[in-house]
Amino acid sequence: MAVENTLSIIKPDATKRNLTGLINAKFENAGLKIIAQKRMQLSKSMAEKFYEIHKNRPFYNNLVDFMISGPIIAQVLRGDNAVNLNRTIMGATNPQEAEEGTIRKEFAESIEANSVHGSDSLENAHVEIAFFFSDIELIY
Ligand code: ADP
Ligand code: MG
Numbered sequence: 001m002a003v004e005n006t007l008s009i010i011k012p013d014a015t016k017r018n019l020t021g022l023i024n025a026k027f028e029n030a031g032l033k034i035i036a037q038k039r040m041q042l043s044k045s046m047a048e049k050f051y052e053i054h055k056n057r058p059f060y061n062n063l064v065d066f067m068i069s070g071p072i073i074a075q076v077l078r079g080d081n082a083v084n085l086n087r088t089i090m091g092a093t094n095p096q097e098a099e100e101g102t103i104r105k106e107f108a109e110s111i112e113a114n115s116v117h118g119s120d121s122l123e124n125a126h127v128e129i130a131f132f133f134s135d136i137e138l139i140y
Contacts, residue, residue, distance in 0.1 A: 004082040005035070005138065006119045007128035012070030013113035015039075020073055023103055023116065026089050027077055036076040036138050042068050050131060059112065066112055074132040078140065083125050086118040 008027070010020050024034060042050075047067040054060050077086055091102025095114055098105035108114035119125035129138075 001080040003078065003080055004122060004125065005076050005078045005129060006082045006086050006122075006125040007117070007132065008075045008077050008086060009117035010073035010075070011113065011115055011117060012066065012068075012072060013109050014107060014115040015071045015073060017107075019107055019115065023107065024075075026103055027086070030079075030085060030089050032077040032079040032082055032085060032089075033140075034075050035078045035140055036133050037073060038075075038132065039071055039073050040132075041071055044068055050128075062112060076129055076133060076138055078138075083119055083122050087120065090116050090118050 010023055014020065014023060027034065044064060047064045048055075051060065051063055051067070054063065057063075079085065089103060091098030091104035091108075093104070093114060094111045095104045095108035096111075098108070103116050104114050119128050
């Protein structure tokens with residue numbers, strides 16, 4: 001399997017409940033390495049741009065407001081099959097449909113406040129990593 005980098009975000013519902021360590025333990029226990037990390041307060045325009053792909057969805061405005069409601073952790077995870085492995089560890093978007101042991105099953109508050117973001121393809125991972133980090137900030 002190929003070694004990949006993927007973008008992970010710990011969302012405001014999770015930073016507010018002090019869950020960053022418990023969430024990152026799941027990534028590290030699964031063999032993913034955190035090779036870049038920053039805690040940030042997103043501006044409205046940054047959140048709008050990051051989720052631009054969802055601009056026409058009914059949940060877009062609420063999603064943007066949620067993403068700026070508190071600090072986030074933007075981070076890059078690296079490892080074998082990192083894009084899909086991260087998605088598996090996260091669990092389904094709707095926590096009611098998420099598998100046992102996944103982050104969203106254990107920690108998500110709702111389909112919106114679902115604790116984590118993860119890139120959904122290698123192509124999007126490249127774009128999303130570049131949104132937050134320059135190449136020299138990725139420390140293998
Ligand atoms: P994922 O984060 O699993 O890739 P999507 O890309 O479809 O899911 O959606 C992006 C984010 O938008 C979700 O993580 C969640 O925070 C929010 N969201 C998705 N669907 C809904 C919905 N039906 N109602 C409210 N918020 C939603
Ligand atoms: Mg998505």
